[in-house]
Amino acid sequence: GDEIEVGRYHSWIVANEGFPQELEVTATDSNGFIMGLQHKKYDVQGVQFHPESVLTKDGEKMLRNWLAPKSPKGDL
Numbered sequence: 001g002d003e004i005e006v007g008r009y010h011s012w013i014v015a016n017e018g019f020p021q022e023l024e025v026t027a028t029d030s031n032g033f034i035m036g037l038q039h040k041k042y043d044v045q046g047v048q049f050h051p052e053s054v055l056t057k058d059g060e061k062m063l064r065n066w067l068a069p070k071s072p073k074g075d076l
Contacts, residue, residue: 004057006053006059008029009050013033013048014034014048015034016034022041023038025037026038026045035047035048043070051063051066
């Protein structure tokens with residue numbers, strides 16, 4: 001997949017062990033740690049880095065894309 005540079009200021013990670021079936025991994029770092037995830041049915045996503053950081057190249061673009069209207073992923 002595509003690689004991006006992001007700003008990360010902590011050692012917290014999402015564990016692979018016991019990872020819920022309802023979620024899917026969307027991004028990992030070079031060590032295989034989970035950096036992004038989303039719910040398989042609902043429009044819920046999360047990242048383990050700081051898109052607002054000056055250390056995240058294209059962070060502003062990420063935030064704009066996140067704020068843009070989307071088609072529904074599933075029935076709520």
